Amino acid sequence: MALPDMMTAIDPVDAGGPEVMVPVQRPVPVPGRDEVLIRVAAAGVNRPDVMQREGKYPPPPGAPSIPGLEISGTVVATGADTGVEMMGQQVCALIAGGGYAEYAVAPVGQCLPVPPALSLEEAAAMPETLFTVWTNLFERAYASDGDTVLVHGGTSGIGTMAITLAGLFGVRIIVTCGSDEKCAAARAHGAHHAINYKSRDFVEAVKEITGGKGVAAVLDMVGGDYVARNLKCLAEDGRHVSIAVQRGAKAEIPVFTIMQRRLILTGSTLRARDTEFKTLVADELHRIVWPHVEAGRLKPLIDKTFPLERAADAHARMDAGEHVGKIVLVTGQ
Ligand SMILES: NC(=O)c1ccc[n+]([C@@H]2O[C@H](COP(=O)([O-])OP(=O)(O)OC[C@H]3O[C@@H](n4cnc5c(N)ncnc54)[C@H](OP(=O)(O)O)[C@@H]3O)[C@@H](O)[C@H]2O)c1
The missing domain is CATH 3.40.50.720 (NAD(P)-binding Rossmann-like Domain)
Known part of the structure; x- marks a missing residue:
């Protein structure tokens, strides 16, 4: 299936309250050599995204300005050094930004498979x-x-x-x-x-x-x-x-x-660590923790899901501090 050139994303230009989290059009990102392009099904909302929105936690050098540190979805393109066998796989991934969008790139080493025991909404709410x-x-x-x-x-x-x-x-x-x-x-x-x-x-x-x-x-x-x-x-x-x-x-x-x-x-702070470190952690999680995920013993507690276009409402909920567990954005893809 041909990929579009443009996508809907949340990418506020100015810092501010939840009202800055409006949908805009941005180019679909291109995966680097060791990256995959994921058609995003869901993205987890984390407190660091709120701090980024408020201008208190800028993305590290090289990371996209689009917020969002964790996603789930389907691999739709692969980088030059990434095996084509990843194509079509459902994965969740830890990323340094870019999750609040219809497409996002992730280093292949930071992806974990989504087993049948986990929904895509749940998978998106796990990595961070x-x-x-x-x-x-x-x-x-x-x-x-x-x-x-x-x-x-x-x-x-x-x-x-x-x-x-x-x-x-x-x-x-x-x-x-x-x-x-x-x-x-x-x-x-x-x-x-x-x-x-x-x-x-x-x-x-x-x-x-x-x-x-x-x-x-x-x-x-x-x-x-x-x-x-x-x-x-x-x-x-x-x-x-x-x-x-x-x-x-x-x-x-x-x-x-x-x-x-x-x-x-x-x-420690996770976001600033390099891909090598995060890949090592992903590998360890895959070996030690993922068997519990596959057996349905480890799932995130989901508070509420919102459509991506309503990211402002999701952030207002986190600002209110009344949530219990994870807030998730879904794209409907
Ligand atoms: N270092 C890292 O790598 C890393 C990575 C991810 C997240 N974090 C940090 O971890 C924290 C939690 O992230 P999250 O996404 O899970 O956020 P979250 O769901 O919004 O949780 C924030 C929590 O902080 C508690 N809290 C806030 N102010 C407090 C205070 N003055 N005294 C006691 N508790 C207070 C709140 O508890 P009550 O509502 O019960 O008061 C709430 O449960 C955030 O600060 C985030 O920046 C760090």
Whole structure:
């Protein structure tokens, strides 16, 4: 089937509120040597897309200005160094941008097959949170069977993925959420404990839940004054991983506590990592996590889907912060 020259995409010229997310016409991208062109069925919405819309998180050099970090769809063209056997395959992919469109390119190494157990909407809602939680909670923080961990934002895209992965890999998970309703939703999704941080001091609650021992790791998307409080939640030799700084990029760190209790502080940002790294992660996920996806044991929790043309409504929903799980855009293709 001949490919069109132009496509509908969301590509705001100016930063602003959800109202800047209007459909426009853009050229269909051309895959590079190691890339495939995907006819997009669905694209996941992530908090970093909101930050990009607000002008606070510009795309890295070489990435498209069109937002969207994860997609699913059908391979319709392949680059010079990419096997033609990819043609026609249904895949989901982690990309550095360009997902809010009818077509997007993805490095072939960052694509994963969509098994029958997963719908294309679900597949689009997996890569960004799966790559992030896997590399940060399981690799940087070494969470493993029998550990108890603390994850903030229990009903976020990241938090709901962390809950599911923890359940699959024998990790007990405590989450925090901003309302009793969200705590109930996190528990229903599989969190062992959910603390409403607006009505309870989470440091005290974690001490109580763990019998004073503390948790093996904290996955932190809050930053600011949370960091010192998170360190109080850690057991000896505990690991603290920063993935966002929603309450501030600066924190006061009790250095002596780090020494006394042998704590490790680390963090990472996924989007800026190179294709080689992301390909290695995709390969590992394919070997270790994908069998759970194929067996229907790992699916994202979907909050709501919107047509691509209504990306503004999808962003307004994320701005309101009432979502539980993932918001997804669908193209109808
Ligand atoms: N480093 C990386 O590679 C990477 C990759 C992907 C995402 N991220 C970051 O991870 C975070 C989650 O992403 P997402 O797409 O899953 O977003 P999301 O669904 O919008 O979730 C944001 C979460 O942050 C929580 N939150 C916001 N302000 C808070 C505060 N002051 N105190 C406690 N909790 C607060 C909210 O919890 P309540 O509503 O319960 O308050 C909400 O669950 C974002 O900050 C994003 O930038 C980082």
